[in-house]
Amino acid sequence: MRNYHGLTAQGAYTWNQCTDFGSSTQSPSTYQNSIATLIYYDNVQRKGMCDFNVTQNFSANAIYQLPSPANGRMKTLAAGWQVAGILTASTGVPFTLLQAGDVLGQHGTSFGAFPDVVANCNPINGNFKGNGLNYINPNCFVFPTVGAGSAIAPLCNQGGTTPAGGQVLCLNVQGNERRNQLIGPRLVNVDFSLIKNIRLSRISESFNLQLRVEAFNVFNHTNFQAPTNNYTFGGDSALTRSPRELPGCWTPQRHPPDRCNWELK
Numbered sequence: 001m002r003n004y005h006g007l008t009a010q011g012a013y014t015w016n017q018c019t020d021f022g023s024s025t026q027s028p029s030t031y032q033n034s035i036a037t038l039i040y041y042d043n044v045q046r047k048g049m050c051d052f053n054v055t056q057n058f059s060a061n062a063i064y065q066l067p068s069p070a071n072g073r074m075k076t077l078a079a080g081w082q083v084a085g086i087l088t089a090s091t092g093v094p095f096t097l098l099q100a101g102d103v104l105g106q107h108g109t110s111f112g113a114f115p116d117v118v119a120n121c122n123p124i125n126g127n128f129k130g131n132g133l134n135y136i137n138p139n140c141f142v143f144p145t146v147g148a149g150s151a152i153a154p155l156c157n158q159g160g161t162t163p164a165g166g167q168v169l170c171l172n173v174q175g176n177e178r179r180n181q182l183i184g185p186r187l188v189n190v191d192f193s194l195i196k197n198i199r200l201s202r203i204s205e206s207f208n209l210q211l212r213v214e215a216f217n218v219f220n221h222t223n224f225q226a227p228t229n230n231y232t233f234g235g236d237s238a239l240t241r242s243p244r245e246l247p248g249c250w251t252p253q254r255h256p257p258d259r260c261n262w263e264l265k
Contacts, residue, residue, distance in 0.1 A: 006067070011060035018050035033095045033226060035112050035179065039104075045114065048179030049094045055183075061086045063195075080197035085190060092184030095226045096177070097123075097141060103157055103171040115141045116175035123182060135185065135227065144175040184226020192218040212263040 098112035121140035156170035
């Protein structure tokens, strides 16, 4: 951080990759995007990105001292003004798409069987904001199958279907998807501040009265949370979101009161 003609700025970038066989807190409750129950002996299924993994994080902040007259009557009004901003951006959190029901025969619905991921298919719909918030591309996922001549074919839960194309639907085997293979939407936010410093030397040489106006999410960028309840394959692939956030300075009646702060200290 250094001052250059009244501008002071700093930034930080981190890259992280965390892998484990299941994440939880000390409670030991799980995270929102955790699979409720992992099969303890299936390390292939268990291994994946940590539920709390955020691969890339960037933050930057700056404050600029606006130029003002050195003396004269305008100094009182024009001096002491500053503008400041904070930018934060990060990649999304991981999540997993699961099959519905107890197709693995574990006598519970919390284990979750993985579907197959279609090769060379992007499972994330990059245009989800303009496509009904359908974040997942369901065309990239299919139910697992095995060869009709496979030794495990007679044990398959075929879901009432018949073999086709030499393949047998086998809902009770794990697909090739891996835990936390999918990544949720990125997050971007910009906050802005306008500051007026008024020095009251008649009281004390160090006495300063400061007026601050702070606007959060000033560019009205809507951020979406990942499907943290691990949507089931064949079910809802859309995202839910909190109410649209608008800069509170201009439309305070439309959203929470903390969107814009006025402070005097």
